[in-house]
Amino acid sequence: MKVTLVLGDITEQPVDAVVNAANSSLLGGGGVDGAIHRRGGPQILAECRELRVTEYPRGLPSGQAVATTAGELPARWVIHTVGPVYSPSEDRSALLASAFRESLRVADELGAQTVAFPAVSAGVYGWPIDDAARIAVATVLAAGSSVAEVRFVLFGQREYDAFEAALADVG
């Protein structure tokens, strides 16, 4: 698996699957979630509503992932995952790792070759970026996925630098 870094907007990435840092409701929100629904159009939300009626009546639990169409995005699928809210008093890093691992498991099921990830949990959910980057990079490299390219799409230079350092650390 090749891991690449891009400074930019994940909604502009021509990849097989874009990962969304969603919340358990699957019904949209701010940050990257808001951007994906805005740029992807109403088809994504319609499928999310359907998932709430069928598979996830109580919402998608933290650490899990599920796919929908990508609507009007230049991708085939959106893989919605829910990262944990950062807690300074409780170690939730296993849930953050699970969000990346489960997203790749869904990508493998779909047959996706290229997958773009944002820095899940590192925005509204408050995860310190250096630690979030370390967990993200280590988890995708250890996942044993058939995905050919994982592209981390970072929205700011600080996030990009953190991922670059995390990637350098693993050699």
Ligand code: AR6
């Ligand atoms: N492309 C790439 N990265 C982005 C984009 C974009 N268009 N927009 C924001 N980011 P966040 P979370 C970065 O808050 O912390 C939502 O309301 C952002 O700078 O989107 O997992 C959901 O509905 C940050 O580095 O996700 C949930 O309620 C990273 O994406 C909650 O936020 C993640 O920030 C999830 O919080």
